[in-house]
Amino acid sequence: MQTTLAPRAGRREWAAFSVLMLPLLLVSMDVSVLYFALPYVGQDLQPSATQQLWILDMYSFVLSGLLIAMGSVGDRVGRRALVIVGAALFGVASLAAAYSDSAEMLIATRALLGIGGAALMPSTLALIRALFLDEKQRATAVTLWTTIMTVGISLGPVVSGVLLQHFWWGSVFLINLPAMLLLLVLAPLLLPEVRPGGGRFDWLSAGLSLAAMLPFVQGVKELARDGYAPLPAVGVTFGVVMGIVFLYRQRRMAHPMVDLKLLGQRAYGISVLANLLAIGATVGFAVFLSQYLQSVLEMRPLTAALWTLVPAVGVLIAAPLGGVLAQKVDRSYVMGGGFIVSACGFAMLTQVTPDSPLWYALTASGVYAGGLVAAMTLANELALGAAPPERAGSAAAVLESGHELGAAFGMALLGTIGAAVYTDAMSGAPTEAARETLSGALATAGALPAAQGDSLRTAAEQAFTDGLDWAAGTSSGLMICAALLSLFLLRGIKRSSDSPAAEGGHVPVQPGEPSYRG
Structure with missing residues (x-):
C-alpha cells in the first residue's frame, strides 16, 4: 500500500x-x-x-x-x-x-x-x-x-x-x-488560522478548572513559602475537590475541555506525568541554587543571575542532541537516558558544601539541566503528536498546566525537605529568625559580636547546604522515577504516521485562507 x-x-x-x-x-x-x-x-x-x-x-x-x-x-x-x-x-x-x-x-x-x-x-x-x-x-x-x-x-x-x-x-x-x-x-x-471546532464552549467546565487550579497552586506555594497555615491548606483541599468534580464532568461530555481518553493514552499521559516530575525537580531546586549563590557565595543579585545562565549551555547542547538520537533509536531510551543524566547532575549537587568551588555547582547544574530539557523536549513532542489536530490546543494547555502543577509540587516538596533539614540543624540558634531561614541567621549574625557572628554564620551556611544536598537528592530520585516511567511505559511507542490522513486530514482553515502548504 x-x-x-x-x-x-x-x-x-x-x-x-x-x-x-x-x-x-x-x-x-x-x-x-x-x-x-x-x-x-x-x-x-x-x-x-x-x-x-x-x-x-x-x-x-x-x-x-x-x-x-x-x-x-x-x-x-x-x-x-x-x-x-x-x-x-x-x-x-x-x-x-x-x-x-x-x-x-x-x-x-x-x-x-x-x-x-x-x-x-x-x-x-x-x-x-x-x-x-x-x-x-x-x-x-x-x-x-x-x-x-x-x-x-x-x-x-x-x-x-x-x-x-x-x-x-x-x-x-x-x-x-x-x-x-x-x-x-x-x-x-x-x-494559518486553525479552527477545529469542538462544540459550544462549556462555561461551567471553565469555572471548575479555575476553581481547581487557582486555590491549589496558590495554596501549595504559600505552604512551601510560609509553612503550614489553615487557609492555604483549605485552598489546596478545595482545589483537589473541584478538580475531581471537573474531571467527573469531562467524562460525561460529548466535547470535553480535557479529553480523558487522551490522558489515558500512554504516549500522552505518561509524557505529561514525566514532564510534571521534571518541572518539579528543576523549579523546586532553582530556589536553593539562587540562595546558594547570593547568600553563601555572597554574590550580588545580577552577578548571581548571570552565573545561572551558564548551565543553559548544557541545554543548548543536549536538547538538539536528544532530538537527533531519537531519530535513530527508540525515544523511550533517549528520554530515559536524559532523565538519568539529569539524576546524575542532581546527585553531584548532593556533595555541595559552603567551600565548594563555583565551577563544581555550575557544572553539576549544567548536567542536570541538559539531561532534563533533552528528555522534556521529547516528552513534549510525543504528547503533541499523540493529540488529534482538533484537540491540539486543549492538549497543549493540559501539558502546560502540568508544568504549573509540577512547579507548585516541586516548591512544596523540596522546600519542605530543605527547611526541615535546616531547622533541625539550627535548633540551638539564638533567635527564631536564625532557626527558620538562612537570611534570618545572617541578619542575626550581623548584630552579634564578631566571634559569635562568624560562628553562627558558618553554622547557618552549613545547615543550608545540608538542606540543599537533601533537596538535590530528592530531585535525583524524581528524575529516576521519570526515567523508569519513560523506559518501561513508553518503550515501543511510535509517533503518529507521517501521512496527512493519520494527522486527521487537512488542517482546517477559514474560507479563502491559504493552507501554507506546498
Missing part, C-alpha cells in the same frame, strides 16, 4: 514559527522578570507585605488557572485569532503595568498579563502541530520551543537587572511592547 508523506514545511512556515517564539520568550520571561525590580517597586508604590506577594504571584496565579480554558477557546474560535487577542492584551497590560501608580493597579495589570499569557502559551504550541506535519521538522520545532521557554525563564532576572541599572522599574514591562506590536503585524500575514 502506498504511503503519502506529509508535506514538509518551507520558509513561510519557519518564518511563522519565528513569529510564535516572540510571545513565548516574553511570556516565560515575565514569570521571573520582577525578581530584581521588586525593591524599586516597593520604594515607589509602597505596597504592604501582602500586596508585595500578590505583585509577584498574580501573574503565574492567573496564567496557571486559565491555561485549560484558553486552550479550549483556541480550539473553538481559532488559534491565530487567540494569539492576536492575547498579544493585544499582553501589550496593553504591559504598558499599564509600566506606569502603575499604586500597588492595586500593578496587581490588576499583572492579572491582565496572566490572561494574555494564558491566551498565548497553548496557542503557540498548538500551532506548531498545524505548521509542521512532517515529524522530523515538528520535533525540531518542539525542541526549539522547549529551549526558548527554558532560556526565557532564566533570562528574566538578567534582563531585569540590566534594565534597572539604566532605567526605572517600569522598563521591565515596556520591553514587551515592540515584540507584541511585531506579532500583531506579522501574525495575520504568516500564521
Whole structure:
C-alpha cells in the first residue's frame, strides 16, 4: 500500500514559527522578570507585605488557572485569532503595568498579563502541530520551543537587572511592547488560522478548572513559602475537590475541555506525568541554587543571575542532541537516558558544601539541566503528536498546566525537605529568625559580636547546604522515577504516521485562507 508523506514545511512556515517564539520568550520571561525590580517597586508604590506577594504571584496565579480554558477557546474560535487577542492584551497590560501608580493597579495589570499569557502559551504550541506535519521538522520545532521557554525563564532576572541599572522599574514591562506590536503585524500575514471546532464552549467546565487550579497552586506555594497555615491548606483541599468534580464532568461530555481518553493514552499521559516530575525537580531546586549563590557565595543579585545562565549551555547542547538520537533509536531510551543524566547532575549537587568551588555547582547544574530539557523536549513532542489536530490546543494547555502543577509540587516538596533539614540543624540558634531561614541567621549574625557572628554564620551556611544536598537528592530520585516511567511505559511507542490522513486530514482553515502548504 502506498504511503503519502506529509508535506514538509518551507520558509513561510519557519518564518511563522519565528513569529510564535516572540510571545513565548516574553511570556516565560515575565514569570521571573520582577525578581530584581521588586525593591524599586516597593520604594515607589509602597505596597504592604501582602500586596508585595500578590505583585509577584498574580501573574503565574492567573496564567496557571486559565491555561485549560484558553486552550479550549483556541480550539473553538481559532488559534491565530487567540494569539492576536492575547498579544493585544499582553501589550496593553504591559504598558499599564509600566506606569502603575499604586500597588492595586500593578496587581490588576499583572492579572491582565496572566490572561494574555494564558491566551498565548497553548496557542503557540498548538500551532506548531498545524505548521509542521512532517515529524522530523515538528520535533525540531518542539525542541526549539522547549529551549526558548527554558532560556526565557532564566533570562528574566538578567534582563531585569540590566534594565534597572539604566532605567526605572517600569522598563521591565515596556520591553514587551515592540515584540507584541511585531506579532500583531506579522501574525495575520504568516500564521494559518486553525479552527477545529469542538462544540459550544462549556462555561461551567471553565469555572471548575479555575476553581481547581487557582486555590491549589496558590495554596501549595504559600505552604512551601510560609509553612503550614489553615487557609492555604483549605485552598489546596478545595482545589483537589473541584478538580475531581471537573474531571467527573469531562467524562460525561460529548466535547470535553480535557479529553480523558487522551490522558489515558500512554504516549500522552505518561509524557505529561514525566514532564510534571521534571518541572518539579528543576523549579523546586532553582530556589536553593539562587540562595546558594547570593547568600553563601555572597554574590550580588545580577552577578548571581548571570552565573545561572551558564548551565543553559548544557541545554543548548543536549536538547538538539536528544532530538537527533531519537531519530535513530527508540525515544523511550533517549528520554530515559536524559532523565538519568539529569539524576546524575542532581546527585553531584548532593556533595555541595559552603567551600565548594563555583565551577563544581555550575557544572553539576549544567548536567542536570541538559539531561532534563533533552528528555522534556521529547516528552513534549510525543504528547503533541499523540493529540488529534482538533484537540491540539486543549492538549497543549493540559501539558502546560502540568508544568504549573509540577512547579507548585516541586516548591512544596523540596522546600519542605530543605527547611526541615535546616531547622533541625539550627535548633540551638539564638533567635527564631536564625532557626527558620538562612537570611534570618545572617541578619542575626550581623548584630552579634564578631566571634559569635562568624560562628553562627558558618553554622547557618552549613545547615543550608545540608538542606540543599537533601533537596538535590530528592530531585535525583524524581528524575529516576521519570526515567523508569519513560523506559518501561513508553518503550515501543511510535509517533503518529507521517501521512496527512493519520494527522486527521487537512488542517482546517477559514474560507479563502491559504493552507501554507506546498
